[in-house]
Amino acid sequence: MTQGGPPLGLRRRLRQASSTVPDSGLTGPIEIPDPQPPDEPKDLRARLNRLRTSIGGTVRGLPRVARLTWQASPAMTIVVLLSTVVSGLMPTLTAYIAKLLLDAVVAAVRGQGSTARIVEITGFQLAVFTFTAISTALTNIAQQMLQERMTLTIRHQVMAHASRMDLSFFEDSVSYDLLRQASQEAPSRPVSMMSSALSLGRTAITFGSMIGLLVSISPVLAIISLLAPVPAFISQSKYGNRAFMLALYISPIRRRLDYLSQLVTLDTYAKETKLFGLGPYLVDRFRKLGQTYYARERELTTKRNLVGTSWSLLSTVTGSAIALYIALEAVGGRLTIGDLALYTSAATAVQTAVSGLFNGFSGMYENNLYLDTLYQFLATEPKITAPSRPRPLPEPVRGHVEFQEVTFCYPGAEAPALDSVSFEIRPGETVAVVGRNGAGKSTLFKLLCRLYDPTAGRILLDGVDIREFEPERLRSLISAMFQDYVTYQGTAAENIGLGQLDHLEDRPRISDAAQQAGVAERIESLPKAYDSPLGRWFDQGVNLSGGEWQKIALARAFLRDSPILILDEPTSALDARAEHDLFTRLRALAHGRTTLYISHRFSTVRQAEKILLLDHGKLAEQGTHAELMALEGAYAELFTLQASAYHS
Numbered sequence: 301m302t303q304g305g306p307p308l309g310l311r312r313r314l315r316q317a318s319s320t321v322p323d324s325g326l327t328g329p330i331e332i333p334d335p336q337p338p339d340e341p342k343d344l345r346a347r348l349n350r351l352r353t354s355i356g357g358t359v360r361g362l363p364r365v366a367r368l369t370w371q372a373s374p375a376m377t378i379v380v381l382l383s384t385v386v387s388g389l390m391p392t393l394t395a396y397i398a399k400l401l402l403d404a405v406v407a408a409v410r411g412q413g414s415t416a417r418i419v420e421i422t423g424f425q426l427a428v429f430t431f432t433a434i435s436t437a438l439t440n441i442a443q444q445m446l447q448e449r450m451t452l453t454i455r456h457q458v459m460a461h462a463s464r465m466d467l468s469f470f471e472d473s474v475s476y477d478l479l480r481q482a483s484q485e486a487p488s489r490p491v492s493m494m495s496s497a498l499s500l501g502r503t504a505i506t507f508g509s510m511i512g513l514l515v516s517i518s519p520v521l522a523i524i525s526l527l528a529p530v531p532a533f534i535s536q537s538k539y540g541n542r543a544f545m546l547a548l549y550i551s552p553i554r555r556r557l558d559y560l561s562q563l564v565t566l567d568t569y570a571k572e573t574k575l576f577g578l579g580p581y582l583v584d585r586f587r588k589l590g591q592t593y594y595a596r597e598r599e600l601t602t603k604r605n606l607v608g609t610s611w612s613l614l615s616t617v618t619g620s621a622i623a624l625y626i627a628l629e630a631v632g633g634r635l636t637i638g639d640l641a642l643y644t645s646a647a648t649a650v651q652t653a654v655s656g657l658f659n660g661f662s663g664m665y666e667n668n669l670y671l672d673t674l675y676q677f678l679a680t681e682p683k684i685t686a687p688s689r690p691r692p693l694p695e696p697v698r699g700h701v702e703f704q705e706v707t708f709c710y711p712g713a714e715a716p717a718l719d720s721v722s723f724e725i726r727p728g729e730t731v732a733v734v735g736r737n738g739a740g741k742s743t744l745f746k747l748l749c750r751l752y753d754p755t756a757g758r759i760l761l762d763g764v765d766i767r768e769f770e771p772e773r774l775r776s777l778i779s780a781m782f783q784d785y786v787t788y789q790g791t792a793a794e795n796i797g798l799g800q801l802d803h804l805e806d807r808p809r810i811s812d813a814a815q816q817a818g819v820a821e822r823i824e825s826l827p828k829a830y831d832s833p834l835g836r837w838f839d840q841g842v843n844l845s846g847g848e849w850q851k852i853a854l855a856r857a858f859l860r861d862s863p864i865l866i867l868d869e870p871t872s873a874l875d876a877r878a879e880h881d882l883f884t885r886l887r888a889l890a891h892g893r894t895t896l897y898i899s900h901r902f903s904t905v906r907q908a909e910k911i912l913l914l915d916h917g918k919l920a921e922q923g924t925h926a927e928l929m930a931l932e933g934a935y936a937e938l939f940t941l942q943a944s945a946y947h948s
């Protein structure tokens with residue numbers, strides 16, 4: 301009736317609570333108030349409906365996990381399933397053997413039985429115990445192997461899927477959060493789900509067989525022993541559920557705690573933390589937040605245990621009353637001593653089974669929430685895809701680029717980052733893109749690499765809309781260095797080689813690229829030259845300066861021999877001499893290639909054959925340096941402004 305109603309909404313809200321934090325919590329109130337539980341009807345029918353939906357949702361998650369387990373290893377899945385059935389039956393069998401043994405001993409004492417019967421039963425007991433020990437060992441091996449395999453399979457799936465996703469997926473906080481959860485939490489969840497499901501199955505078998513056994517002795521006893529654990533079950537379910545909700549509500553606090561701790565403990569932040577004297581402030585906020593966190597945990601843990609214990613005491617009292625009744629029945633000769641022993645162990649087993657059933661189910665419920673995230677992530681498809689019949693790349697690619705009325709709006713942004721931009725770049729031309737911060741320069745580059753698709757308009761390469769090519773093939777035509785280039789924790793050679801995987805180990809080409817970027821000499825001076833590890837992750841890692849890292853990133857771009865070269869502020873970290881040298885070399889490098897670069901330094905901009913000036917996403921001016929100076933517009937103004945700073 302209310303399928304997909306409030307409980308699903310609750311699940312969504314819980315997940316949000318677990319993953320999003322309103323802000324970093326560096327200032328403002330320390331406390332994150334608990335999200336208000338959704339206003340849901342509390343009558344019995346609504347409760348039952350909710351229960352049904354959550355059971356339904358959890359059970360629906362099972363086939364997915366079963367499929368994963370089977371994929372990981374059919375043979376081991378069978379072993380684990382069989383051993384679950386066996387170990388589920390074991391407690392009942394053991395209790396029954398104990399009853400037989402006791403009855404046989406009593407009979408022998410009374411002179412009505414034989415010692416041979418006792419030996420027979422103990423022999424059987426030995427066989428059962430041995431079998432149990434072996435099957436437990438086998439199960440442990442199979443289960444552990446299955447877990448390893450499943451975790452690896454899922455991590456692999458997440459990585460493979462993430463590598464297909466668009467840049468916009470990573471830049472959007474909601475979808476990025478999905479990825480974060482999928483890669484951090486999800487790999488272990490199917491495994492836990494599997495364990496919970498198995499233990500649920502095992503407990504259900506124990507439970508069923510015990511009840512069956514009790515019914516065979518006395519149906520009334522069976523019913524009583526079923527009812528005895530109910531109070532404990534109810535209290536456990538109530539507090540168990542609360543614990544789960546609290547764990548989700550508390551996770552934003554934990555994220556704030558983690559962030560505060562990182563600010564003080566990671567090398568990346570150490571410089572600023574020291575300089576601005578942030579240490580004591582951050583430590584104090586951590587302490588206060590930690591207190592809040594602890595107080596919430598303490599309240600729940602105490603309540604849960606105290607209330608849980610009082611309810612379970614009730615169960616214990618009921619259990620003892622029944623035991624007394626049975627004992628008296630045994631004294632009266634209506635039940636045997638074996639029945640008494642059997643009942644005692646059965647009552648304990650049923651009680652354990654009830655809480656086991658609950659724990660198994662709540663474990664599955666929680667794991668299923670995370671699994672939903674994993675499947676939601678895996679079901680997200682990239683938007684930038686190859687057309688059904690991609691065009692082959694032109695042979696050869698000339699590098700003629702044309703933007704036609706290109707408009708682009710970032711998802712969720714109000715104003716377009718590029719607004720109806722049109723221009724043409726002839727094959728082999730060198731173009732500088734200039735403009736104030738936020739004018740849309742980097743966006744233009746990202747669109748050309750098809751990291752985004754324009755909201756309106758077209759981008760043509762050699763007369764063909766770039767959306768008609770396969771995105772990977774299009775990107776293989778472009779060498780690029782972005783503003784926020786990556787510093788890989790690898791050797792110098794690897795840092796450059798990653799620019800073109802075919803040449804990852806091609807030393808002569810790598811050192812040529814390093815030469816072109818002006819960093820060859822520096823690399824050769826390192827202790828192990830090109831094999832020197834760069835970055836701090838390594839014991840002997842060399843830490844380069846900002847400008848040296850930028851040159852390495854440039855070398856990575858230069859390694860690729862492509863018809864289009866794109867450089868986003870390639871000299872932002874370089875000294876004046878290095879910048880001059882680079883632009884001198886760039887002239888040779890750019891020969892025969894369409895080259896676009898972004899720069900804020902007009903001394904380099906003026907060397908370009910064409911200059912594009914962007915202003916608030918619009919193409920305000922374009923032409924050569926001389927033409928734009930003659931225009932006496934925004935370019936001339938900016939150029940004069942910068943030049944006057946040198947002359948004054």
Ligand SMILES: Nc1ncnc2c1ncn2[C@@H]1O[C@H](COP(=O)(O)OP(=O)(O)OP(=O)(O)O)[C@@H](O)[C@H]1O
Nearest residue numbers: 471710713717735736737738739740741742743744
């Ligand atoms: N991933 C993004 N999501 C949303 N908006 C973005 C994103 N990247 C950039 N923007 C916005 O788009 C506009 C253009 O940004 P862009 O990075 O293209 O500017 P830019 O001209 O390269 O600036 P700068 O000179 O500072 O590098 C800016 O207003 C920026 O806030």
